[in-house]
Amino acid sequence: MAKRWVAASWGSFEGWQFVEYEAPAPLSGEITVRVRAAGMNPADRKHVAAPRAGAELPVPIGYEISGEITAIGPDTAIGSGAARIGDEVIAFRVRGGYATELTIPAEKAFAKPALLTHAAAANLLLAGTTAAEMLVVTRAQAGETILLHGASGAVGVSVLQQAARRGIRVIGTARAARFDEVRRFGGIPIAYGEGLLDRARDAAGVEIAAALDAVGTDEAVDVSLELVADRDRIVTIAAAGRARAEGFRWIVGSAPESARFRDSIRGELVNLAARGMLEVPVARTYPLAEAVEATRHLAEEHPGGKLALIP
Ligand SMILES: NC(=O)c1ccc[n+]([C@@H]2O[C@H](COP(=O)([O-])OP(=O)(O)OC[C@H]3O[C@@H](n4cnc5c(N)ncnc54)[C@H](OP(=O)(O)O)[C@@H]3O)[C@@H](O)[C@H]2O)c1
Numbered sequence: 001m002a003k004r005w006v007a008a009s010w011g012s013f014e015g016w017q018f019v020e021y022e023a024p025a026p027l028s029g030e031i032t033v034r035v036r037a038a039g040m041n042p043a044d045r046k047h048v049a050a051p052r053a054g055a056e057l058p059v060p061i062g063y064e065i066s067g068e069i070t071a072i073g074p075d076t077a078i079g080s081g082a083a084r085i086g087d088e089v090i091a092f093r094v095r096g097g098y099a100t101e102l103t104i105p106a107e108k109a110f111a112k113p114a115l116l117t118h119a120a121a122a123n124l125l126l127a128g129t130t131a132a133e134m135l136v137v138t139r140a141q142a143g144e145t146i147l148l149h150g151a152s153g154a155v156g157v158s159v160l161q162q163a164a165r166r167g168i169r170v171i172g173t174a175r176a177a178r179f180d181e182v183r184r185f186g187g188i189p190i191a192y193g194e195g196l197l198d199r200a201r202d203a204a205g206v207e208i209a210a211a212l213d214a215v216g217t218d219e220a221v222d223v224s225l226e227l228v229a230d231r232d233r234i235v236t237i238a239a240a241g242r243a244r245a246e247g248f249r250w251i252v253g254s255a256p257e258s259a260r261f262r263d264s265i266r267g268e269l270v271n272l273a274a275r276g277m278l279e280v281p282v283a284r285t286y287p288l289a290e291a292v293e294a295t296r297h298l299a300e301e302h303p304g305g306k307l308a309l310i311p
Contacts (some may be wrong), residue, residue: 004099006058007048026073039122060096064121090110092125113274119308131158138210142167150214152178160185162281240249
Protein backbone atom coordinates (compact mmCIF):
# COMPACT_ATOMS: atom_id res chain seq x y z
CA MET A 1 0.00 0.00 0.00
CA ALA A 2 1.27 3.50 -0.82
CA LYS A 3 1.44 6.21 1.82
CA ARG A 4 1.07 9.97 1.62
CA TRP A 5 0.78 13.05 3.77
CA VAL A 6 -2.56 14.85 3.87
CA ALA A 7 -3.88 17.81 5.82
CA ALA A 8 -7.13 16.59 7.38
CA SER A 9 -7.90 20.04 8.80
CA TRP A 10 -6.76 23.61 8.07
CA GLY A 11 -4.13 25.09 10.35
CA SER A 12 -0.59 24.23 11.29
CA PHE A 13 0.48 20.66 11.86
CA GLU A 14 -2.28 19.22 14.06
CA GLY A 15 -4.21 18.04 11.03
CA TRP A 16 -1.28 16.50 9.16
CA GLN A 17 -1.62 12.72 8.79
CA PHE A 18 0.61 10.12 7.13
CA VAL A 19 -2.00 7.76 5.72
CA GLU A 20 -2.18 4.65 3.55
CA TYR A 21 -3.83 5.05 0.20
CA GLU A 22 -3.98 3.39 -3.19
CA ALA A 23 -2.44 5.19 -6.16
CA PRO A 24 -4.90 4.43 -8.99
CA ALA A 25 -3.71 2.55 -12.10
CA PRO A 26 -2.86 5.15 -14.77
CA LEU A 27 -5.43 5.89 -17.47
CA SER A 28 -4.46 7.15 -20.92
CA GLY A 29 -2.45 10.37 -20.42
CA GLU A 30 -1.31 9.35 -16.93
CA ILE A 31 1.70 7.67 -15.34
CA THR A 32 2.41 6.24 -11.91
CA VAL A 33 5.69 7.29 -10.28
CA ARG A 34 7.53 5.65 -7.41
CA VAL A 35 8.69 8.73 -5.50
CA ARG A 36 12.41 8.83 -4.68
CA ALA A 37 12.33 12.38 -3.31
CA ALA A 38 9.61 14.94 -2.66
CA GLY A 39 10.68 18.55 -3.07
CA MET A 40 9.73 20.97 -0.27
CA ASN A 41 8.59 24.56 -0.70
CA PRO A 42 7.10 27.12 1.72
CA ALA A 43 3.84 26.87 -0.27
CA ASP A 44 3.33 23.26 0.84
CA ARG A 45 2.71 24.44 4.40
CA LYS A 46 1.12 27.80 3.59
CA HIS A 47 -1.51 26.25 1.32
CA VAL A 48 -2.96 24.10 4.10
CA ALA A 49 -2.63 26.73 6.84
CA ALA A 50 -6.04 28.28 6.11
CA PRO A 51 -9.09 27.41 3.97
CA ARG A 52 -8.50 28.01 0.26
CA ALA A 53 -11.12 28.57 -2.42
CA GLY A 54 -11.71 25.38 -4.38
CA ALA A 55 -9.70 23.10 -2.04
CA GLU A 56 -11.50 20.39 -0.08
CA LEU A 57 -10.20 18.49 2.93
CA PRO A 58 -8.29 16.28 3.20
CA VAL A 59 -5.66 18.03 1.04
CA PRO A 60 -2.71 15.93 -0.20
CA ILE A 61 0.48 17.92 0.47
CA GLY A 62 3.40 18.74 -1.87
CA TYR A 63 3.87 19.99 -5.41
CA GLU A 64 6.97 18.39 -6.91
CA ILE A 65 8.68 15.00 -7.02
CA SER A 66 11.49 13.00 -8.53
CA GLY A 67 11.25 9.25 -9.00
CA GLU A 68 10.78 6.48 -11.54
CA ILE A 69 7.87 5.41 -13.68
CA THR A 70 6.22 2.19 -12.49
CA ALA A 71 3.20 2.21 -14.83
CA ILE A 72 2.13 4.07 -17.97
CA GLY A 73 -1.37 4.54 -19.32
CA PRO A 74 -2.18 3.47 -22.89
CA ASP A 75 -0.77 5.66 -25.71
CA THR A 76 0.90 7.98 -23.24
CA ALA A 77 3.96 10.24 -23.62
CA ILE A 78 5.37 12.49 -20.89
CA GLY A 79 6.14 16.22 -21.07
CA SER A 80 9.59 15.59 -22.53
CA GLY A 81 8.53 12.90 -25.02
CA ALA A 82 8.32 9.11 -25.10
CA ALA A 83 8.85 7.24 -21.83
CA ARG A 84 9.11 3.69 -20.54
CA ILE A 85 8.59 1.94 -17.24
CA GLY A 86 11.74 2.41 -15.15
CA ASP A 87 12.59 5.84 -16.60
CA GLU A 88 13.57 8.45 -14.03
CA VAL A 89 11.38 11.53 -14.14
CA ILE A 90 10.63 14.72 -12.26
CA ALA A 91 7.15 16.17 -12.10
CA PHE A 92 5.65 19.57 -11.35
CA ARG A 93 3.02 20.73 -10.49
CA VAL A 94 1.57 17.60 -8.89
CA ARG A 95 -1.05 17.20 -6.19
CA GLY A 96 0.23 15.35 -3.14
CA GLY A 97 3.96 14.95 -3.76
CA TYR A 98 4.67 13.96 -0.12
CA ALA A 99 3.98 10.34 -1.02
CA THR A 100 5.64 7.01 -1.73
CA GLU A 101 3.77 6.62 -5.02
CA LEU A 102 1.68 8.93 -7.14
CA THR A 103 -0.42 8.74 -10.30
CA ILE A 104 -0.20 12.00 -12.24
CA PRO A 105 -1.02 13.58 -15.59
CA ALA A 106 1.90 12.49 -17.80
CA GLU A 107 2.40 15.95 -19.32
CA LYS A 108 3.66 17.15 -15.91
CA ALA A 109 6.63 14.73 -16.02
CA PHE A 110 10.02 15.33 -17.65
CA ALA A 111 13.08 13.12 -17.97
CA LYS A 112 15.10 13.63 -14.79
CA PRO A 113 18.37 15.54 -15.40
CA ALA A 114 21.01 12.86 -14.75
CA LEU A 115 23.39 15.36 -13.14
CA LEU A 116 20.95 16.09 -10.31
CA THR A 117 20.29 13.80 -7.36
CA HIS A 118 16.64 12.93 -6.77
CA ALA A 119 16.61 15.40 -3.84
CA ALA A 120 17.87 18.24 -6.04
CA ALA A 121 15.77 17.30 -9.07
CA ALA A 122 12.63 17.20 -6.94
CA ASN A 123 13.30 20.84 -6.08
CA LEU A 124 14.13 22.23 -9.51
CA LEU A 125 10.86 23.42 -10.94
CA LEU A 126 8.73 25.31 -8.44
CA ALA A 127 11.56 27.66 -7.54
CA GLY A 128 12.99 27.65 -11.08
CA THR A 129 9.77 28.55 -12.87
CA THR A 130 9.02 31.25 -10.29
CA ALA A 131 12.49 32.73 -10.76
CA ALA A 132 12.08 32.71 -14.55
CA GLU A 133 8.75 34.53 -14.29
CA MET A 134 10.22 37.18 -11.96
CA LEU A 135 12.89 38.00 -14.54
CA VAL A 136 10.39 38.07 -17.41
CA VAL A 137 7.71 40.24 -15.79
CA THR A 138 10.29 42.84 -14.73
CA ARG A 139 11.74 42.83 -18.30
CA ALA A 140 15.29 42.40 -16.92
CA GLN A 141 17.79 42.81 -19.77
CA ALA A 142 21.43 41.98 -20.46
CA GLY A 143 23.69 44.76 -19.19
CA GLU A 144 21.23 45.95 -16.54
CA THR A 145 21.79 45.89 -12.78
CA ILE A 146 18.88 44.56 -10.70
CA LEU A 147 18.24 44.14 -6.96
CA LEU A 148 17.17 40.73 -5.64
CA HIS A 149 15.85 40.33 -2.09
CA GLY A 150 16.44 36.79 -0.78
CA ALA A 151 19.30 35.89 -3.12
CA SER A 152 20.39 33.03 -0.86
CA GLY A 153 16.97 31.34 -0.88
CA ALA A 154 15.66 28.65 -3.19
CA VAL A 155 14.01 31.07 -5.61
CA GLY A 156 16.93 33.49 -5.18
CA VAL A 157 19.70 31.13 -6.28
CA SER A 158 17.67 30.17 -9.33
CA VAL A 159 17.18 33.86 -10.22
CA LEU A 160 20.94 34.37 -9.83
CA GLN A 161 21.80 31.52 -12.20
CA GLN A 162 19.19 32.43 -14.81
CA ALA A 163 20.19 36.11 -14.67
CA ALA A 164 23.91 35.33 -15.01
CA ARG A 165 23.21 33.33 -18.17
CA ARG A 166 21.49 36.37 -19.67
CA GLY A 167 24.21 38.86 -18.71
CA ILE A 168 22.14 40.60 -16.02
CA ARG A 169 24.09 41.92 -13.03
CA VAL A 170 22.43 41.12 -9.68
CA ILE A 171 22.87 42.76 -6.28
CA GLY A 172 21.45 40.14 -3.91
CA THR A 173 20.50 40.33 -0.22
CA ALA A 174 21.41 37.54 2.20
CA ARG A 175 22.76 37.05 5.69
CA ALA A 176 26.56 37.19 5.86
CA ALA A 177 26.90 33.43 6.32
CA ARG A 178 25.36 32.97 2.85
CA PHE A 179 27.42 35.55 0.92
CA ASP A 180 29.70 32.89 -0.62
CA GLU A 181 26.66 31.08 -2.00
CA VAL A 182 25.42 34.30 -3.61
CA ARG A 183 28.87 34.90 -5.14
CA ARG A 184 29.10 31.29 -6.34
CA PHE A 185 26.03 31.87 -8.52
CA GLY A 186 27.27 35.19 -9.88
CA GLY A 187 25.54 37.67 -7.54
CA ILE A 188 27.01 40.58 -5.57
CA PRO A 189 25.95 39.95 -1.95
CA ILE A 190 24.82 42.62 0.50
CA ALA A 191 23.32 42.19 3.97
CA TYR A 192 19.64 42.89 4.60
CA GLY A 193 18.72 44.94 7.70
CA GLU A 194 19.33 48.53 8.83
CA GLY A 195 21.07 50.57 6.10
CA LEU A 196 20.03 48.29 3.21
CA LEU A 197 19.06 51.19 0.94
CA ASP A 198 22.54 52.75 1.04
CA ARG A 199 24.29 49.41 0.72
CA ALA A 200 22.23 48.59 -2.38
CA ARG A 201 23.02 51.98 -3.96
CA ASP A 202 26.74 51.63 -3.17
CA ALA A 203 27.00 48.07 -4.44
CA ALA A 204 25.16 48.93 -7.67
CA GLY A 205 27.11 52.08 -8.51
CA VAL A 206 24.66 52.58 -11.40
CA GLU A 207 20.90 52.89 -11.70
CA ILE A 208 19.02 49.82 -10.48
CA ALA A 209 16.68 48.88 -13.31
CA ALA A 210 14.37 46.44 -11.51
CA ALA A 211 13.74 44.96 -8.07
CA LEU A 212 12.79 41.32 -7.46
CA ASP A 213 11.52 40.42 -3.99
CA ALA A 214 11.61 36.81 -2.76
CA VAL A 215 11.32 37.81 0.91
CA GLY A 216 8.27 40.02 1.41
CA THR A 217 9.38 42.10 4.40
CA ASP A 218 8.46 45.79 4.61
CA GLU A 219 12.16 46.55 4.41
CA ALA A 220 12.48 44.74 1.08
CA VAL A 221 9.40 46.46 -0.33
CA ASP A 222 10.37 49.93 0.93
CA VAL A 223 13.87 49.67 -0.55
CA SER A 224 12.52 48.41 -3.88
CA LEU A 225 10.08 51.34 -4.09
CA GLU A 226 12.81 53.82 -3.19
CA LEU A 227 15.23 52.55 -5.85
CA VAL A 228 13.00 51.70 -8.81
CA ALA A 229 10.63 54.38 -10.05
CA ASP A 230 8.77 52.21 -12.60
CA ARG A 231 6.43 50.03 -10.52
CA ASP A 232 5.99 47.64 -13.44
CA ARG A 233 9.64 46.72 -12.90
CA ILE A 234 9.16 45.78 -9.25
CA VAL A 235 7.87 42.28 -8.50
CA THR A 236 7.24 40.41 -5.26
CA ILE A 237 6.32 36.79 -4.67
CA ALA A 238 5.72 37.28 -0.95
CA ALA A 239 4.11 40.68 -0.23
CA ALA A 240 0.75 40.51 -2.01
CA GLY A 241 -0.97 43.07 0.22
CA ARG A 242 1.60 45.79 -0.34
CA ALA A 243 1.74 45.07 -4.07
CA ARG A 244 -2.02 45.54 -4.36
CA ALA A 245 -1.98 48.68 -2.23
CA GLU A 246 1.00 50.30 -3.93
CA GLY A 247 0.62 49.24 -7.53
CA PHE A 248 3.63 47.02 -8.19
CA ARG A 249 3.67 43.44 -9.48
CA TRP A 250 2.78 40.38 -7.43
CA ILE A 251 2.91 36.99 -9.11
CA VAL A 252 1.62 33.65 -7.84
CA GLY A 253 1.65 30.24 -9.51
CA SER A 254 -2.09 29.69 -9.12
CA ALA A 255 -2.93 32.72 -11.31
CA PRO A 256 -3.83 31.44 -14.80
CA GLU A 257 -1.28 33.53 -16.72
CA SER A 258 1.50 32.62 -14.27
CA ALA A 259 0.56 28.94 -14.42
CA ARG A 260 0.68 29.07 -18.25
CA PHE A 261 4.07 30.76 -18.27
CA ARG A 262 5.54 28.45 -15.63
CA ASP A 263 4.27 25.34 -17.45
CA SER A 264 5.77 26.63 -20.69
CA ILE A 265 9.23 27.11 -19.20
CA ARG A 266 9.60 23.73 -17.43
CA GLY A 267 11.22 21.92 -20.37
CA GLU A 268 13.81 24.67 -20.86
CA LEU A 269 14.81 24.59 -17.17
CA VAL A 270 15.06 20.79 -17.21
CA ASN A 271 17.36 21.04 -20.25
CA LEU A 272 19.56 23.62 -18.54
CA ALA A 273 19.88 21.39 -15.48
CA ALA A 274 20.65 18.39 -17.69
CA ARG A 275 23.56 20.36 -19.22
CA GLY A 276 24.92 21.40 -15.80
CA MET A 277 23.77 25.00 -16.23
CA LEU A 278 21.22 25.12 -13.40
CA GLU A 279 22.08 23.80 -9.95
CA VAL A 280 19.81 23.15 -6.99
CA PRO A 281 21.70 23.37 -3.68
CA VAL A 282 20.28 20.91 -1.15
CA ALA A 283 20.77 21.63 2.56
CA ARG A 284 19.52 18.27 3.84
CA THR A 285 17.04 15.48 3.41
CA TYR A 286 14.55 13.95 5.86
CA PRO A 287 12.74 10.61 5.82
CA LEU A 288 9.24 11.06 4.38
CA ALA A 289 7.77 10.04 7.74
CA GLU A 290 9.43 13.13 9.29
CA ALA A 291 7.62 15.65 7.08
CA VAL A 292 6.39 17.69 10.03
CA GLU A 293 9.88 18.12 11.48
CA ALA A 294 11.26 18.99 8.03
CA THR A 295 8.49 21.53 7.50
CA ARG A 296 9.27 23.19 10.82
CA HIS A 297 12.90 23.49 9.68
CA LEU A 298 11.83 25.10 6.38
CA ALA A 299 9.46 27.48 8.18
CA GLU A 300 12.41 28.98 10.11
CA GLU A 301 13.12 30.78 6.78
CA HIS A 302 16.89 30.16 6.78
CA PRO A 303 17.10 26.57 5.49
CA GLY A 304 20.43 27.25 3.73
CA GLY A 305 19.36 25.31 0.62
CA LYS A 306 16.50 23.08 -0.41
CA LEU A 307 15.05 20.31 1.75
CA ALA A 308 13.69 17.03 0.41
CA LEU A 309 11.68 14.14 1.83
CA ILE A 310 12.92 10.64 1.04
CA PRO A 311 10.37 7.78 1.08
N1 LIG B 1 4.25 33.71 -5.27
C1 LIG B 1 4.89 32.63 -5.74
O1 LIG B 1 4.64 32.16 -6.86
C2 LIG B 1 5.96 31.99 -4.89
C3 LIG B 1 6.73 30.94 -5.40
C4 LIG B 1 7.79 30.43 -4.63
C5 LIG B 1 8.01 30.96 -3.36
N2 LIG B 1 7.21 31.95 -2.89
C6 LIG B 1 7.46 32.58 -1.56
O2 LIG B 1 8.71 33.26 -1.68
C7 LIG B 1 9.40 33.20 -0.45
C8 LIG B 1 10.80 32.60 -0.69
O3 LIG B 1 10.69 31.24 -1.06
P1 LIG B 1 11.99 30.31 -1.07
O4 LIG B 1 11.54 28.94 -1.43
O5 LIG B 1 13.06 30.96 -1.86
O6 LIG B 1 12.37 30.35 0.49
P2 LIG B 1 13.73 29.98 1.25
O7 LIG B 1 14.56 29.06 0.43
O8 LIG B 1 13.31 29.60 2.61
O9 LIG B 1 14.55 31.36 1.30
C9 LIG B 1 14.22 32.37 2.19
C10 LIG B 1 15.05 33.61 1.87
O10 LIG B 1 14.59 34.69 2.67
C11 LIG B 1 15.73 35.31 3.27
N3 LIG B 1 15.28 35.91 4.53
C12 LIG B 1 14.80 35.28 5.62
N4 LIG B 1 14.46 36.20 6.57
C13 LIG B 1 14.74 37.42 6.04
C14 LIG B 1 14.61 38.77 6.50
N5 LIG B 1 14.12 39.04 7.70
N6 LIG B 1 14.99 39.77 5.68
C15 LIG B 1 15.49 39.51 4.45
N7 LIG B 1 15.64 38.25 3.95
C16 LIG B 1 15.27 37.24 4.73
C17 LIG B 1 16.70 34.18 3.46
O11 LIG B 1 18.01 34.72 3.59
P3 LIG B 1 19.13 34.08 4.58
O12 LIG B 1 18.85 32.62 4.72
O13 LIG B 1 20.42 34.39 3.88
O14 LIG B 1 18.97 34.81 5.88
C18 LIG B 1 16.53 33.44 2.15
O15 LIG B 1 17.25 34.07 1.13
C19 LIG B 1 8.52 32.41 0.50
O16 LIG B 1 7.74 33.32 1.24
C20 LIG B 1 7.63 31.61 -0.43
O17 LIG B 1 6.38 31.25 0.17
C21 LIG B 1 6.20 32.48 -3.62
